[in-house]
Amino acid sequence: MKTTEIGSRTCHIIINGNELPTIYWGEMKDSSKIIEKVVALCGDVKCNYIVYEVEDWNSDFSPWEFTLNKKxxxxxxxxxxxxWLTKECITYCEKEYSLTGECIL
Known part of the structure; x- marks a missing residue:
């Protein structure tokens, strides 16, 4: 697994073949042990993985602002x-690794 910075985010990259589908997967910062476990469980799945880190799940993935309570x-x-994913990450990865397979978000 290669780790690199793309724009402002840390990405963990596993390329198994440029013609294979590529899964772009968001995970919390400092989750490399979880990433390794999931990738090991998916060892028979023929694809590439681009795992990008986020700081705050509720902030980085919510489509609108909402307050449920103080917590x-x-x-x-x-x-x-x-x-960032569509304009920076995918563009960078497709060019850098010559990815031609399907893109899965």
Missing amino acids: MSFSGGGRNTLN
Whole structure:
């Protein structure tokens, strides 16, 4: 597994073949042990993995702002994550690794 910075995010990259489908998967920061376990369980799945780290699940994946209570709120940063993913991450990975297979978000 190769780790690199793409834009402002840390990405863990596993390329098994440029013609294979590529799964772009978001995970919490410092989750490399979880990533390794999931990839090991999926060893028979023929694909590439681009796992990008996020700081705050509720902020980085929520499509709109919402406050449930004092302990639980969502800031609506999902659009920023999606823009980074489509404009920076996917573009970089397709060029850098000559990926031609399906793109799975």
